[in-house]
Amino acid sequence: MMLPAFRGVEAVRGIEGLTNPRGFIIVDKHQRNPTFPNVFALGVCVAIAPTGKTAVPVGVPKTGFMIESMVTAIAHNMDEILAGQSPTHEATWNAFCLADFGDGGVAFVAQPQIPPRNVNWSAEGKWVHLAKVGFEKYFLSKVKRGESEPFYERLALEAMGLKKIKD
Numbered sequence: 001m002m003l004p005a006f007r008g009v010e011a012v013r014g015i016e017g018l019t020n021p022r023g024f025i026i027v028d029k030h031q032r033n034p035t036f037p038n039v040f041a042l043g044v045c046v047a048i049a050p051t052g053k054t055a056v057p058v059g060v061p062k063t064g065f066m067i068e069s070m071v072t073a074i075a076h077n078m079d080e081i082l083a084g085q086s087p088t089h090e091a092t093w094n095a096f097c098l099a100d101f102g103d104g105g106v107a108f109v110a111q112p113q114i115p116p117r118n119v120n121w122s123a124e125g126k127w128v129h130l131a132k133v134g135f136e137k138y139f140l141s142k143v144k145r146g147e148s149e150p151f152y153e154r155l156a157l158e159a160m161g162l163k164k165i166k167d
């Protein structure tokens with residue numbers, strides 16, 4: 001499958017020190033822009049260097065759990081900054097993903113998402129599609145209740161060795 005190369009949105013593209021040449025936001029290990037320290041970034045807009053040289057240039061995939069780890073680190077870091085301290089929290093960038101193909105899918109765990117990895121696991125089947133439907137219902141119901149990470153979710157993830165913040 002070939003996808004057109006991603007690039008950052010026009011609103012931020014071309015701002016010296018804020019974005020790279022593709023328009024993605026440059027961040028340090030605390031998800032903070034080095035030139036504009038009041039700017040934090042997470043998600044697909046973040047600049048991540050390619051992991052290696054390939055015949056066709058490819059970007060690094062960014063998935064939901066990895067992005068949740070970024071926002072968790074940012075929330076803790078802002079808390080520290082507001083308390084007059086330096087930010088210390090770093091996101092794990094772990095990937096825990098149910099990729100839905102409509103009638104089937106692939107589940108994978110990549111810890112961390114950027115190699116070298118400690119865990120590299122995947123499985124496929126119709127169960128992934130059903131799991132994704134179930135996850136969507138669970139996710140929307142917890143967000144509607146205003147909860148981002150109920151304690152049972154955190155316990156279940158920790159039991160699988162999946163953390164959002166580096167120790």
Ligand SMILES: Cc1cc2nc3c(=O)[nH]c(=O)nc-3n(C[C@H](O)[C@H](O)[C@H](O)COP(=O)(O)OP(=O)(O)OC[C@H]3O[C@@H](n4cnc5c(N)ncnc54)[C@H](O)[C@@H]3O)c2cc1C
Nearest residue numbers: 009011042043044045062063064065067096097098099100
């Ligand atoms: C086809 C596809 C399938 C995927 N499947 C999976 C999956 O199964 N599991 C998984 O974990 N991840 C999956 N991903 C990746 C995941 O969906 C994305 O990484 C994630 O949604 C990115 O979240 P984000 O908040 O960073 O960006 P987005 O979800 O893209 O949100 C950015 C928002 O900013 C808005 N915006 C843009 N420009 C402006 C502007 N100038 N002003 C104001 N708003 C603006 C956009 O409208 C958009 O709503 C998939 C991605 C794609 C494309």
